[in-house]
Amino acid sequence: MKPVTRIHSRTAVLADENIDTDRIIPARFLTTTTREGLGRRCFNDWRYQADGSDNPAFPLNRPEAKGCAILVAGRNFGCGSSREHAPWALLDYGIQAVLCSEIADIFRNNALKNGLLAIVVSEAEHHWLLEHPGVELAIDVREQHISLPDGGRIRFQLERFARHCLLEGVDQLGFLLQHAETITRYEFQHEEHAA
Amino acid sequence: MSARTLFEKLWDAHLVAPESADTPAILYIDLHLVHEVTSPQAFDELRGRGLPLRRPDRTLATLDHSTPTLPPGPDGERPYANAEAKAQVATLEANCAEFGIELHGWDSSDRGIVHVIGPELGATQPGMTIVCGDSHTSTHGAFGALAFGIGTTEVGHVMATQCLLQRKPKTLAIHVDGALPKGVGAKDLILHIIGQIGVDGGTGHVIEYRGPAIEALSMEERMTVCNMSIEAGARAGLIAPDATTFAWLKGRPHAPQGADWDAAVAAWRALPSDEGARYDREVRIDASQIRPTVTYGTHPGMAIAMDTPVPAPRNAVEQRALDYMQARAGHAMQGMPVDVVFVGSCTNSRLSDLREAAEVLRGRRVADGVRMLVVPGSEAVRRDAEREGLHEVFAAAGAEWRVPGCSMCIAMNGDLAQPGQLVVSTSNRNFEGRQGKGARTVLASPATAAASAVAGRIADPRGYMNQEQAA
Numbered sequence: 001m002k003p004v005t006r007i008h009s010r011t012a013v014l015a016d017e018n019i020d021t022d023r024i025i026p027a028r029f030l031t032t033t034t035r036e037g038l039g040r041r042c043f044n045d046w047r048y049q050a051d052g053s054d055n056p057a058f059p060l061n062r063p064e065a066k067g068c069a070i071l072v073a074g075r076n077f078g079c080g081s082s083r084e085h086a087p088w089a090l091l092d093y094g095i096q097a098v099l100c101s102e103i104a105d106i107f108r109n110n111a112l113k114n115g116l117l118a119i120v121v122s123e124a125e126h127h128w129l130l131e132h133p134g135v136e137l138a139i140d141v142r143e144q145h146i147s148l149p150d151g152g153r154i155r156f157q158l159e160r161f162a163r164h165c166l167l168e169g170v171d172q173l174g175f176l177l178q179h180a181e182t183i184t185r186y187e188f189q190h191e192e193h194a195a
Numbered sequence: 196m197s198a199r200t201l202f203e204k205l206w207d208a209h210l211v212a213p214e215s216a217d218t219p220a221i222l223y224i225d226l227h228l229v230h231e232v233t234s235p236q237a238f239d240e241l242r243g244r245g246l247p248l249r250r251p252d253r254t255l256a257t258l259d260h261s262t263p264t265l266p267p268g269p270d271g272e273r274p275y276a277n278a279e280a281k282a283q284v285a286t287l288e289a290n291c292a293e294f295g296i297e298l299h300g301w302d303s304s305d306r307g308i309v310h311v312i313g314p315e316l317g318a319t320q321p322g323m324t325i326v327c328g329d330s331h332t333s334t335h336g337a338f339g340a341l342a343f344g345i346g347t348t349e350v351g352h353v354m355a356t357q358c359l360l361q362r363k364p365k366t367l368a369i370h371v372d373g374a375l376p377k378g379v380g381a382k383d384l385i386l387h388i389i390g391q392i393g394v395d396g397g398t399g400h401v402i403e404y405r406g407p408a409i410e411a412l413s414m415e416e417r418m419t420v421c422n423m424s425i426e427a428g429a430r431a432g433l434i435a436p437d438a439t440t441f442a443w444l445k446g447r448p449h450a451p452q453g454a455d456w457d458a459a460v461a462a463w464r465a466l467p468s469d470e471g472a473r474y475d476r477e478v479r480i481d482a483s484q485i486r487p488t489v490t491y492g493t494h495p496g497m498a499i500a501m502d503t504p505v506p507a508p509r510n511a512v513e514q515r516a517l518d519y520m521q522a523r524a525g526h527a528m529q530g531m532p533v534d535v536v537f538v539g540s541c542t543n544s545r546l547s548d549l550r551e552a553a554e555v556l557r558g559r560r561v562a563d564g565v566r567m568l569v570v571p572g573s574e575a576v577r578r579d580a581e582r583e584g585l586h587e588v589f590a591a592a593g594a595e596w597r598v599p600g601c602s603m604c605i606a607m608n609g610d611l612a613q614p615g616q617l618v619v620s621t622s623n624r625n626f627e628g629r630q631g632k633g634a635r636t637v638l639a640s641p642a643t644a645a646a647s648a649v650a651g652r653i654a655d656p657r658g659y660m661n662q663e664q665a666a
């Protein structure tokens with residue numbers, strides 16, 4: 001994973017609560033065996049009309065939302081399935097951070113493992129962000145804050161190991177593999193009665 | 196030692212390294228279940244790094260999500276939805292052969308939905324940690340195993356190290372007092388619970404279901420309840436193992452045998468939460484108040500008794516959900532016209548579910564204009580059902596009897612509803628488009644699904660059950 005330290009962008013807003021992983025990427029596009037190219041299918045059934053053209057009612061299709069890398073979403077974003085295709089699709093679509101007052105556990109975990117910043121903000125801050133689409137934000141992972149255009153700041157929590165991995169581009173599988181001996185010892189202790 | 200919950204005992208027993216402020220715990224995984232959709236990129240990761248799969252003996256694979264539920268045609272070809280689906284299945288077959296994993300593929304007499312076959316084979320056991328790249332892994336918690344869904348990156352972690360990096364979740368006890376009324380089942384119970392605590396009511400928590408109404412449930416019913424824990428946002432669902440659990444597991448192919456069995460049961464008896472153990476949160480539910488329950492919106496938290504008026508939307512999103520469903524505030528869901536009925540999925544595709552649906556359908560017909568699909572959860576369920584003649588009951592009623600798989604639960608194999616159609620479904624998710632673009636899903640029990648098929652409208656199953664069964 002490449003290090004993620006700072007994201008600077010205007011926001012796009014999808015205010016619906018409980019945007020589930022089937023909306024982020026419908027199941028019929030999960031027959032792929034790679035992780036590339038899913039951006040085309042991101043929000044597929046919301047984003048396109050029946051004839052394949054862009055749905056003008058989909059907020060991210062508006063001209064002002066083009067190129068926005070920060071998504072402010074309604075509460076409980078990413079609920080539903082464990083498909084990592086959801087963060088893969090968002091990243092490939094160009095979203096680098098999701099801000100929300102509550103994010104579903106598995107989605108959040110999957111997102112952070114792929115360098116997609118899934119950040120929980122307070123309800124009041126969330127409310128403000130939902131009301132101000134297009135606001136210019138700078139997210140600083142090291143300092144754990146978001147700078148607003150007026151100089152204001154939103155602080156956020158990030159699990160320490162996740163933050164470390166983002167900043168240093170740590171390979172988590174590599175980290176686990178360093179513990180191979182401890183794992184073997186655990187297996188030995190817990191399986192000696194077997195067989 | 197201080198009193199511990201079931202969850203804490205499971206957690207402590209699997210710590211390879213405890214968590215610290217800087218690093219999550221390293222948690223050992225006893226059983227890794229694999230299917231075709233969420234595994235290919237993880238196998239690629241192993242190959243890319245030149246790593247072996249650490250414990251093929253703790254890994255079990257099946258084909259279920261992308262698989263057709265119609266038998267092969269005259270040319271012997273299975274009717275895959277598209278070439279990609281076929282390639283995905285072939286990819287898992289090749290990966291299992293390359294990495295030495297036991298695959299319950301097309302030629303296996305045990306193939307089926309991953310969460311149905313794990314327990315059926317006795318691979319799912321109390322005291323284990325179980326993961327799968329699938330959120331409904333929570334199903335296995337019914338056996339007193341810590342079981343949860345993971346993403347594909349983590350699937351790779353488990354393949355390479357048999358471990359996961361995890362922060363300890365919080366615990367939520369849901370005490371279910373009283374007894375379920377006649378004709379009301381486990382599906383009604385879990386829909387009611389999610390309706391009460393909400394789709395995010397369990398976020399960050401592992402739920403332990405407790406109390407007399409839970410103890411009274413069969414293993415199949417317990418699986419139905421734990422299966423939908425994720426629909427309340429919970430990491431996992433748990434039920435303490437007891438005599439019901441042990442009786443169900445005994446003699447299954449992967450279960451311990453002989454003296455090992457006795458030792459295992461002795462260890463399992465120590466798993467239930469200790470007297471006085473503390474949970475981070477507790478909720479009480481009265482089972483005696485629950486009636487046949489269905490969803491009325493576009494997430495499983497929008498659930499109510501079918502004879503209760505749909506509540507007024509509290510915001511624009513809820514209004515949109517009602518509009519999508521063509522449900523009307525102030526009107527009950529009961530009586531709404533039905534187009535498709537689906538009995539299946541890891542929530543309700545076991546033998547007891549099929550018996551429940553067949554009981555309602557016996558001697559009756561699916562209403563004109565309604566299409567009903569019955570998809571058993573596994574080849575074993577299919578065999579048992581056919582031995583009892585259930586398939587004939589379904590056929591006589593005009594329902595389609597299919598080959599096992601996830602089918603219309605996720606609608607990625609070609610089994611799907613058309614835009615605008617209303618589906619009464621025994622599956623677990625009623626998200627927009629889950630069963631086909633524009634399809635409207637109402638989640639319900641197998642009995643409600645069958646009664647609705649007969650009536651052509653959402654119907655209370657209690658009027659269709661024989662006296663003994665309703666009793």
Ligand code: SF4
Nearest residue numbers: 331540541601604605
């Ligand atoms: S039946 Fe549905 S919920 Fe269960 S594993 Fe298959 S797709 Fe997932």
